[in-house]
Amino acid sequence: QPKVLQHGAHRVGKRTDVEMATWRGYGMGQFIHWGVYSLFGGELNGNYYNGAAEWIRSWKDMPNGVYDSAYKQFNPSSFDATQWAKMAKQMGVRYVTFTTKHHDGFCLWPSKYTDYTIANSPCKKDIVKQVVDAYTKEGIDVYLYFSIMDWHNPDWRYDLKTKEDSVAFERFKLFTKKQLTELLQQYPQTKGLWFDGTWDNSWKKSGAFTDTLEQYLKTLHPGLIIGSRFRADEFGNRHVDATGVLMGDYEQGWERKIPKTYADVHGNDWDCVMTIPENGWGYQKKWLGHWKTTNEILEMTAQCVSLGGNFVLNFGPKPDGTFRPEEVEIAKEAGEWMKINNAAIYNCEYAGWEKQDWGYYTKKTNENKVYMIVFNVPVSRSLKVKPSKNTLVDKAYLLTAPGKTLSLEKLDYDASFIQLPSAQYKQPFVIVLETKEGGEKSDEQK
Numbered sequence: 517q518p519k520v521l522q523h524g525a526h527r528v529g530k531r532t533d534v535e536m537a538t539w540r541g542y543g544m545g546q547f548i549h550w551g552v553y554s555l556f557g558g559e560l561n562g563n564y565y566n567g568a569a570e571w572i573r574s575w576k577d578m579p580n581g582v583y584d585s586a587y588k589q590f591n592p593s594s595f596d597a598t599q600w601a602k603m604a605k606q607m608g609v610r611y612v613t614f615t616t617k618h619h620d621g622f623c624l625w626p627s628k629y630t631d632y633t634i635a636n637s638p639c640k641k642d643i644v645k646q647v648v649d650a651y652t653k654e655g656i657d658v659y660l661y662f663s664i665m666d667w668h669n670p671d672w673r674y675d676l677k678t679k680e681d682s683v684a685f686e687r688f689k690l691f692t693k694k695q696l697t698e699l700l701q702q703y704p705q706t707k708g709l710w711f712d713g714t715w716d717n718s719w720k721k722s723g724a725f726t727d728t729l730e731q732y733l734k735t736l737h738p739g740l741i742i743g744s745r746f747r748a749d750e751f752g753n754r755h756v757d758a759t760g761v762l763m764g765d766y767e768q769g770w771e772r773k774i775p776k777t778y779a780d781v782h783g784n785d786w787d788c789v790m791t792i793p794e795n796g797w798g799y800q801k802k803w804l805g806h807w808k809t810t811n812e813i814l815e816m817t818a819q820c821v822s823l824g825g826n827f828v829l830n831f832g833p834k835p836d837g838t839f840r841p842e843e844v845e846i847a848k849e850a851g852e853w854m855k856i857n858n859a860a861i862y863n864c865e866y867a868g869w870e871k872q873d874w875g876y877y878t879k880k881t882n883e884n885k886v887y888m889i890v891f892n893v894p895v896s897r898s899l900k901v902k903p904s905k906n907t908l909v910d911k912a913y914l915l916t917a918p919g920k921t922l923s924l925e926k927l928d929y930d931a932s933f934i935q936l937p938s939a940q941y942k943q944p945f946v947i948v949l950e951t952k953e954g955g956e957k958s959d960e961q962k
């Protein structure tokens with residue numbers, strides 16, 4: 517493979533513009549999966565599909581005709597985008613990613629390029645517009661999810677084996693470009709596009725097209741943010757090109773998984789998208805397996821921010837447009853915690869301090885402040901703190917009690933103990949460490 521790629525990454529390292537700096541500081545986001553699949557909720561004739569509910573069309577027990585005519589029942593009587601946006605605002609999320617078209621091809625906006633849209637359902641509302649407008653009004657940035665793979669479009673191909681395949685896929689690529697143009701022109705508040713359904717050979721063999729299309733979209737919409745799941749290089753590599761450079765503005769591979777260490781993120785921007793049940797993004801009548809508690813979700817949020825990323829939690833509204841009670845409760849509880857502690861989540865980054873058992877460090881961007889987000893108080897109530905080299909702790913206090921300085925008992929090897937007052941620690945809490953330069957010079961600085 518040649519040293520210089522024609523259609524690989526065009527930038528090495530993070531984007532340095534203000535739009536990406538805003539994205540980097542979000543901390544917490546919301547994903548929403550809503551569409552025709554929500555009507556089924558993972559169930560048909562009393563049988564439950566044991567895969568992800570939004571994939572129910574691919575279930576062997578789901579006749580295509582049954583699924584493909586179901587949009588005629590899509591009539592969310594209780595849909596209220598303002599209510600959705602207010603719930604999200606209360607939760608403390610700062611961006612939302614909303615499904616405009618999932619793999620099934622049903623468009624939640626009145627696209628001119630297919631009849632399989634909300635305009636031909638009983639609902640008729642421009643759902644995408646209502647969501648974009650309502651969330652933007654609440655001050656939450658909107659990103660649009662778009663599945664390249666489109667099971668409804670007869671020109672979609674999983675692979676390009678014949679001349680006919682290639683002719684059809686050319687039509688499909690043009691259709692895709694037109695729909696994306698439509699979305700950016702009709703919903704200009706959009707800050708980015710979240711692509712999915714790009715793992716098949718047909719797309720991997722379209723590296724040059726993905727490069728040209730991404731550049732076209734960014735010209736159409738300057739500042740647009742697109743993750744690494746969109747592109748392929750001319751050799752069919754995805755996410756990382758043949759020379760090992762990320763293609764995209766952030767690493768978009770962290771779906772239902774969180775990096776273990778900072779090394780795992782390879783210096784890229786990234787976010788993790790996560791479901792509340794173990795799997796399944798669209799509404800599911802019966803959540804199979806474990807559902808995450810609010811404390812688990814807060815710990816995942818802290819974990820992601822501590823490793824320089826954002827945490828995005830998915831909600832799957834019911835066909836009537838309301839949320840499950842469990843989702844409403846999680847949004848409320850998480851919001852109560854975020855209201856008090858969001859300083860340790862918003863506009864924070866990887867601190868680079870040695871991880872301790874009590875929880876996670878985050879560092880306020882462009883400030884000499886490190887936060888300890890404490891989830892596990894040891895029976896000794898002594899929290900070990902070991903700043904990075906050439907950094908000293910000047911002052912420590914609970915975020916909720918800035919006037920009461922916590923004492924640090926010095927230990928060997930540049931570490932200290934913070935002795936917590938005896939109290940009941942029922943909630944995760946935050947300690948603020950005001951830092952200053954000093955201590956032993958790091959190897960590089962000698």
Ligand SMILES: C[C@@H]1N[C@@H](c2cn(-c3ccccc3)nn2)[C@H](O)[C@@H]1O
Pocket residue numbers: 549568570571712715771789797
């Ligand atoms: C954000 C999530 N991405 C979609 C997805 C993921 N996958 C998938 C495909 C191959 C391996 C592992 C996961 N298929 N569809 C899910 O349906 C949901 O939209």
